[in-house]
Amino acid sequence: MIPAPxxxxxxxxxxxxxxxxxxxxxxxxxxxxxxxxxxxxxxGTFRFLVAGGLLMxxxxxxxxxxxxxxxxxITAVGGILMLGLGNGIVIWVEQxxxxxxxxxxxxxxxxxxxxxxxxxWRENFKSQSTLAGLIIGFIGVxxxxxxxxxxxxxxxxxTKQIIGMSLLVVGPIAWAGGSLYAKYKTDPDxxxxxxxxxxxxxxxxxxxxxxxxSSEYKTFQWSQVPLDAWLSIGYLIIFGSIAAxxxxxxxxxxxxxxxxxxxxxxxxxxxxxxxxxxxxxxITFIQIIGLxxxxxxxxxxxxxxxxxxxxxxxxxxELIIPKV
Numbered sequence: 618m619i620p621a622p623x624x625x626x627x628x629x630x631x632x633x634x635x636x637x638x639x640x641x642x643x644x645x646x647x648x649x650x651x652x653x654x655x656x657x658x659x660x661g662t663f664r665f666l667v668a669g670g671l672l673m674x675x676x677x678x679x680x681x682x683x684x685x686x687x688x689x690x691i692t693a694v695g696g697i698l699m700l701g702l703g704n705g706i707v708i709w710v711e712q713x714x715x716x717x718x719x720x721x722x723x724x725x726x727x728x729x730x731x732x733x734x735x736x737x738w739r740e741n742f743k744s745q746s747t748l749a750g751l752i753i754g755f756i757g758v759x760x761x762x763x764x765x766x767x768x769x770x771x772x773x774x775x776t777k778q779i780i781g782m783s784l785l786v787v788g789p790i791a792w793a794g795g796s797l798y799a800k801y802k803t804d805p806d807x808x809x810x811x812x813x814x815x816x817x818x819x820x821x822x823x824x825x826x827x828x829x830x831s832s833e834y835k836t837f838q839w840s841q842v843p844l845d846a847w848l849s850i851g852y853l854i855i856f857g858s859i860a861a862x863x864x865x866x867x868x869x870x871x872x873x874x875x876x877x878x879x880x881x882x883x884x885x886x887x888x889x890x891x892x893x894x895x896x897x898x899x900i901t902f903i904q905i906i907g908l909x910x911x912x913x914x915x916x917x918x919x920x921x922x923x924x925x926x927x928x929x930x931x932x933x934x935e936l937i938i939p940k941v
Contacts, residue, residue: 638884642883657827658831666822693815810863
Protein backbone atom coordinates (compact mmCIF):
# COMPACT_ATOMS: atom_id res chain seq x y z
CA MET A 618 0.00 0.00 0.00
CA ILE A 619 1.42 3.35 -1.06
CA PRO A 620 1.18 6.00 1.66
CA ALA A 621 -0.35 9.36 0.85
CA PRO A 622 2.22 12.07 0.27
CA UNK A 623 2.75 14.24 3.31
CA UNK A 624 4.69 16.80 1.30
CA UNK A 625 4.67 17.35 -2.43
CA UNK A 626 7.29 18.50 -4.88
CA UNK A 627 6.36 21.95 -6.29
CA UNK A 628 7.17 20.63 -9.77
CA UNK A 629 4.74 17.73 -9.35
CA UNK A 630 2.06 20.09 -8.05
CA UNK A 631 2.49 22.43 -11.03
CA UNK A 632 2.39 19.47 -13.42
CA UNK A 633 -0.76 18.08 -11.80
CA UNK A 634 -2.48 21.47 -11.98
CA UNK A 635 -1.48 21.83 -15.65
CA UNK A 636 -2.98 18.41 -16.44
CA UNK A 637 -6.22 19.18 -14.61
CA UNK A 638 -6.48 22.66 -16.11
CA UNK A 639 -5.80 21.76 -19.75
CA UNK A 640 -6.97 18.14 -20.09
CA UNK A 641 -10.23 18.60 -18.20
CA UNK A 642 -10.92 21.76 -20.17
CA UNK A 643 -10.65 19.70 -23.35
CA UNK A 644 -12.93 16.90 -22.13
CA UNK A 645 -16.06 19.02 -22.67
CA UNK A 646 -15.22 19.14 -26.37
CA UNK A 647 -14.47 15.41 -26.59
CA UNK A 648 -17.60 14.44 -24.62
CA UNK A 649 -19.70 16.17 -27.26
CA UNK A 650 -17.80 14.38 -30.03
CA UNK A 651 -18.23 11.03 -28.25
CA UNK A 652 -21.97 11.64 -27.95
CA UNK A 653 -22.16 11.48 -31.75
CA UNK A 654 -21.73 7.71 -31.42
CA UNK A 655 -22.57 6.80 -27.81
CA UNK A 656 -25.79 7.41 -25.84
CA UNK A 657 -25.01 9.38 -22.64
CA UNK A 658 -25.46 6.62 -20.05
CA UNK A 659 -23.61 4.00 -22.09
CA UNK A 660 -20.85 6.57 -22.62
CA GLY A 661 -20.51 7.10 -18.86
CA THR A 662 -20.65 3.38 -18.11
CA PHE A 663 -18.06 2.43 -20.71
CA ARG A 664 -15.71 5.32 -19.95
CA PHE A 665 -15.50 4.87 -16.20
CA LEU A 666 -15.63 1.08 -16.01
CA VAL A 667 -12.80 0.77 -18.55
CA ALA A 668 -10.72 3.52 -16.90
CA GLY A 669 -11.36 2.11 -13.42
CA GLY A 670 -10.61 -1.43 -14.57
CA LEU A 671 -7.30 -0.38 -16.14
CA LEU A 672 -6.25 1.48 -12.98
CA MET A 673 -7.30 -1.40 -10.74
CA UNK A 674 -5.35 -3.87 -12.88
CA UNK A 675 -2.27 -1.66 -12.52
CA UNK A 676 -2.73 -1.60 -8.75
CA UNK A 677 -3.05 -5.40 -8.66
CA UNK A 678 0.15 -5.80 -10.69
CA UNK A 679 1.95 -3.52 -8.21
CA UNK A 680 0.71 -5.59 -5.29
CA UNK A 681 -1.30 -2.80 -3.64
CA UNK A 682 -4.05 -3.54 -1.14
CA UNK A 683 -7.23 -3.31 -3.16
CA UNK A 684 -10.02 -4.62 -0.91
CA UNK A 685 -10.69 -2.49 2.16
CA UNK A 686 -14.42 -2.42 2.93
CA UNK A 687 -14.43 0.91 4.77
CA UNK A 688 -12.30 2.63 2.16
CA UNK A 689 -14.32 1.20 -0.73
CA UNK A 690 -17.54 2.56 0.79
CA ILE A 691 -16.07 6.05 1.20
CA THR A 692 -14.51 6.15 -2.27
CA ALA A 693 -17.73 4.81 -3.82
CA VAL A 694 -19.76 7.66 -2.30
CA GLY A 695 -17.23 10.20 -3.53
CA GLY A 696 -17.12 8.62 -6.99
CA ILE A 697 -20.90 8.57 -7.37
CA LEU A 698 -21.20 12.21 -6.32
CA MET A 699 -18.30 13.45 -8.45
CA LEU A 700 -18.34 11.26 -11.54
CA GLY A 701 -21.82 9.74 -11.42
CA LEU A 702 -23.81 12.90 -10.67
CA GLY A 703 -21.38 15.74 -11.37
CA ASN A 704 -19.86 14.42 -14.59
CA GLY A 705 -22.97 12.43 -15.51
CA ILE A 706 -25.02 15.63 -15.65
CA VAL A 707 -22.40 17.19 -17.91
CA ILE A 708 -22.55 14.21 -20.29
CA TRP A 709 -26.36 14.25 -20.46
CA VAL A 710 -26.66 18.02 -20.84
CA GLU A 711 -24.10 18.23 -23.64
CA GLN A 712 -26.64 16.52 -25.91
CA UNK A 713 -28.34 19.87 -26.41
CA UNK A 714 -26.21 22.60 -24.77
CA UNK A 715 -22.88 23.70 -26.35
CA UNK A 716 -19.80 22.29 -24.61
CA UNK A 717 -18.19 25.69 -24.06
CA UNK A 718 -21.29 27.01 -22.31
CA UNK A 719 -21.54 23.86 -20.15
CA UNK A 720 -17.93 24.38 -19.04
CA UNK A 721 -18.69 27.97 -18.08
CA UNK A 722 -21.73 26.96 -16.01
CA UNK A 723 -19.80 24.22 -14.24
CA UNK A 724 -17.32 26.89 -13.11
CA UNK A 725 -19.65 27.58 -10.19
CA UNK A 726 -18.14 24.46 -8.55
CA UNK A 727 -15.28 26.60 -7.24
CA UNK A 728 -17.80 28.69 -5.32
CA UNK A 729 -19.40 25.59 -3.79
CA UNK A 730 -16.00 24.36 -2.62
CA UNK A 731 -15.75 27.43 -0.40
CA UNK A 732 -19.34 27.19 0.82
CA UNK A 733 -19.30 23.45 1.60
CA UNK A 734 -15.78 23.20 3.06
CA UNK A 735 -16.94 23.42 6.71
CA UNK A 736 -13.52 22.75 8.33
CA UNK A 737 -12.19 25.79 6.46
CA TRP A 738 -15.14 28.12 7.10
CA ARG A 739 -13.29 30.25 9.65
CA GLU A 740 -10.31 30.63 7.34
CA ASN A 741 -12.38 31.23 4.19
CA PHE A 742 -15.13 33.49 5.49
CA LYS A 743 -12.99 35.78 7.62
CA SER A 744 -11.14 36.75 4.46
CA GLN A 745 -12.56 39.81 2.69
CA SER A 746 -10.98 38.72 -0.58
CA THR A 747 -12.64 35.28 -0.35
CA LEU A 748 -16.06 36.81 0.33
CA ALA A 749 -15.58 39.30 -2.52
CA GLY A 750 -14.56 36.43 -4.79
CA LEU A 751 -17.73 34.52 -3.89
CA ILE A 752 -19.95 37.50 -4.67
CA ILE A 753 -18.17 38.26 -7.93
CA GLY A 754 -18.26 34.59 -8.89
CA PHE A 755 -22.02 34.48 -8.44
CA ILE A 756 -22.39 37.64 -10.53
CA GLY A 757 -20.39 35.98 -13.29
CA VAL A 758 -22.58 32.87 -13.18
CA UNK A 759 -25.72 35.02 -13.30
CA UNK A 760 -24.41 36.83 -16.38
CA UNK A 761 -23.80 33.51 -18.09
CA UNK A 762 -27.09 31.93 -17.03
CA UNK A 763 -29.24 34.97 -17.76
CA UNK A 764 -28.66 35.25 -21.49
CA UNK A 765 -28.88 31.51 -22.05
CA UNK A 766 -32.16 31.37 -20.13
CA UNK A 767 -33.66 34.12 -22.31
CA UNK A 768 -32.44 32.30 -25.42
CA UNK A 769 -33.93 29.02 -24.19
CA UNK A 770 -37.44 30.47 -23.94
CA UNK A 771 -37.22 31.41 -27.63
CA UNK A 772 -35.82 28.03 -28.72
CA UNK A 773 -37.67 24.91 -29.88
CA UNK A 774 -35.55 22.99 -27.33
CA UNK A 775 -36.37 25.36 -24.50
CA THR A 776 -37.74 22.68 -22.15
CA LYS A 777 -34.68 20.46 -22.43
CA GLN A 778 -32.33 23.41 -22.12
CA ILE A 779 -34.08 24.74 -19.03
CA ILE A 780 -33.94 21.27 -17.45
CA GLY A 781 -30.27 21.05 -18.46
CA MET A 782 -29.44 24.39 -16.90
CA SER A 783 -31.25 23.42 -13.71
CA LEU A 784 -29.20 20.23 -13.56
CA LEU A 785 -26.04 22.27 -14.11
CA VAL A 786 -26.79 23.97 -10.81
CA VAL A 787 -26.98 20.60 -9.04
CA GLY A 788 -23.95 19.06 -10.79
CA PRO A 789 -21.26 21.39 -9.39
CA ILE A 790 -22.74 21.03 -5.88
CA ALA A 791 -22.51 17.23 -6.15
CA TRP A 792 -18.97 17.46 -7.50
CA ALA A 793 -17.77 19.80 -4.75
CA GLY A 794 -19.54 17.79 -2.05
CA GLY A 795 -18.09 14.51 -3.31
CA SER A 796 -14.60 15.98 -3.55
CA LEU A 797 -14.70 17.31 0.00
CA TYR A 798 -16.20 14.07 1.33
CA ALA A 799 -13.41 12.06 -0.28
CA LYS A 800 -10.77 14.52 0.92
CA TYR A 801 -11.75 14.42 4.59
CA LYS A 802 -13.11 10.86 4.94
CA THR A 803 -10.59 8.83 2.95
CA ASP A 804 -7.74 7.24 4.89
CA PRO A 805 -4.74 9.57 4.32
CA ASP A 806 -2.43 6.55 4.18
CA UNK A 807 -4.44 4.77 1.49
CA UNK A 808 -3.32 4.52 -2.13
CA UNK A 809 -4.43 7.40 -4.35
CA UNK A 810 -4.50 5.07 -7.37
CA UNK A 811 -6.68 2.46 -5.66
CA UNK A 812 -9.08 5.13 -4.40
CA UNK A 813 -9.33 6.65 -7.88
CA UNK A 814 -10.01 3.24 -9.43
CA UNK A 815 -12.84 2.48 -6.99
CA UNK A 816 -14.38 5.92 -7.57
CA UNK A 817 -14.47 5.28 -11.32
CA UNK A 818 -15.86 1.77 -10.98
CA UNK A 819 -18.61 3.00 -8.63
CA UNK A 820 -19.49 5.77 -11.09
CA UNK A 821 -19.53 3.36 -14.03
CA UNK A 822 -21.94 1.06 -12.21
CA UNK A 823 -24.06 4.08 -11.25
CA UNK A 824 -24.72 4.81 -14.96
CA UNK A 825 -26.08 1.32 -15.73
CA UNK A 826 -29.65 1.82 -14.36
CA UNK A 827 -29.95 5.01 -16.42
CA UNK A 828 -29.06 3.19 -19.62
CA UNK A 829 -31.58 0.43 -18.80
CA UNK A 830 -34.47 2.77 -17.93
CA SER A 831 -33.83 4.91 -21.04
CA SER A 832 -33.67 1.76 -23.22
CA GLU A 833 -30.33 2.78 -24.70
CA TYR A 834 -29.21 -0.83 -25.22
CA LYS A 835 -32.25 -1.57 -27.42
CA THR A 836 -31.14 0.82 -30.16
CA PHE A 837 -27.39 1.06 -29.60
CA GLN A 838 -25.04 -0.99 -31.78
CA TRP A 839 -21.30 -1.02 -31.17
CA SER A 840 -20.58 -1.60 -34.86
CA GLN A 841 -22.25 1.67 -35.82
CA VAL A 842 -20.09 3.88 -33.59
CA PRO A 843 -18.01 6.18 -35.86
CA LEU A 844 -14.23 6.36 -35.59
CA ASP A 845 -14.30 9.94 -34.21
CA ALA A 846 -16.47 8.79 -31.31
CA TRP A 847 -14.12 5.87 -30.54
CA LEU A 848 -11.09 8.18 -30.61
CA SER A 849 -12.91 10.68 -28.39
CA ILE A 850 -13.89 8.11 -25.77
CA GLY A 851 -10.33 6.77 -25.88
CA TYR A 852 -9.08 10.26 -25.09
CA LEU A 853 -11.62 10.59 -22.26
CA ILE A 854 -10.54 7.28 -20.75
CA ILE A 855 -6.76 7.74 -20.96
CA PHE A 856 -6.35 11.47 -20.47
CA GLY A 857 -9.61 12.71 -18.97
CA SER A 858 -10.12 9.90 -16.45
CA ILE A 859 -6.85 8.10 -15.75
CA ALA A 860 -4.43 11.04 -16.06
CA ALA A 861 -6.46 14.10 -15.08
CA UNK A 862 -8.77 12.59 -12.45
CA UNK A 863 -5.84 10.83 -10.78
CA UNK A 864 -3.98 14.15 -10.70
CA UNK A 865 -7.08 15.81 -9.22
CA UNK A 866 -7.49 13.22 -6.44
CA UNK A 867 -3.78 13.56 -5.61
CA UNK A 868 -4.02 17.36 -5.50
CA UNK A 869 -6.91 17.12 -3.03
CA UNK A 870 -4.54 15.28 -0.69
CA UNK A 871 -1.68 17.77 -0.87
CA UNK A 872 -3.38 21.15 -1.45
CA UNK A 873 -6.36 23.04 0.06
CA UNK A 874 -9.65 22.21 -1.65
CA UNK A 875 -10.36 25.84 -2.58
CA UNK A 876 -7.01 26.07 -4.35
CA UNK A 877 -7.61 22.82 -6.24
CA UNK A 878 -11.09 24.08 -7.19
CA UNK A 879 -9.55 26.79 -9.37
CA UNK A 880 -9.57 24.23 -12.21
CA UNK A 881 -13.27 25.10 -12.60
CA UNK A 882 -12.40 28.64 -13.66
CA UNK A 883 -9.65 27.66 -16.09
CA UNK A 884 -11.47 24.77 -17.80
CA UNK A 885 -14.00 27.05 -19.56
CA UNK A 886 -11.18 28.95 -21.27
CA UNK A 887 -9.81 25.74 -22.81
CA UNK A 888 -13.32 24.49 -23.65
CA UNK A 889 -14.32 27.72 -25.35
CA UNK A 890 -11.09 27.92 -27.36
CA UNK A 891 -11.65 24.37 -28.64
CA UNK A 892 -15.32 25.08 -29.39
CA UNK A 893 -14.54 28.27 -31.28
CA UNK A 894 -11.68 26.64 -33.17
CA UNK A 895 -13.26 23.32 -34.17
CA UNK A 896 -17.05 23.78 -34.08
CA UNK A 897 -19.70 26.27 -35.18
CA UNK A 898 -20.40 27.32 -31.61
CA UNK A 899 -20.29 31.02 -30.80
CA ILE A 900 -19.91 32.97 -27.59
CA THR A 901 -21.62 36.33 -27.07
CA PHE A 902 -20.14 39.51 -25.66
CA ILE A 903 -22.19 39.17 -22.45
CA GLN A 904 -20.85 35.65 -21.95
CA ILE A 905 -17.29 36.87 -22.50
CA ILE A 906 -17.83 39.48 -19.78
CA GLY A 907 -19.28 36.82 -17.48
CA LEU A 908 -16.31 34.58 -18.20
CA UNK A 909 -13.79 37.25 -17.23
CA UNK A 910 -15.81 38.12 -14.13
CA UNK A 911 -15.89 34.53 -12.94
CA UNK A 912 -12.24 33.96 -13.82
CA UNK A 913 -11.31 37.07 -11.84
CA UNK A 914 -13.08 35.76 -8.76
CA UNK A 915 -10.58 32.90 -8.46
CA UNK A 916 -7.81 35.39 -7.78
CA UNK A 917 -9.77 36.94 -4.94
CA UNK A 918 -10.81 33.57 -3.47
CA UNK A 919 -7.19 32.44 -3.34
CA UNK A 920 -5.54 35.80 -2.66
CA UNK A 921 -4.92 35.02 1.01
CA UNK A 922 -3.21 31.75 0.12
CA UNK A 923 -1.04 33.46 -2.47
CA UNK A 924 0.05 36.06 0.10
CA UNK A 925 0.68 33.38 2.73
CA UNK A 926 2.82 31.38 0.33
CA UNK A 927 4.80 34.49 -0.55
CA UNK A 928 5.44 35.25 3.14
CA UNK A 929 6.58 31.66 3.73
CA UNK A 930 9.01 31.87 0.82
CA UNK A 931 10.41 35.17 2.11
CA UNK A 932 10.83 33.73 5.61
CA UNK A 933 12.60 30.68 4.24
CA UNK A 934 14.96 32.84 2.21
CA GLU A 935 15.78 34.93 5.28
CA LEU A 936 16.69 31.75 7.17
CA ILE A 937 18.84 30.44 4.32
CA ILE A 938 20.58 33.66 3.34
CA PRO A 939 22.66 35.05 6.24
CA LYS A 940 22.35 38.75 6.91
CA VAL A 941 25.57 40.80 6.60
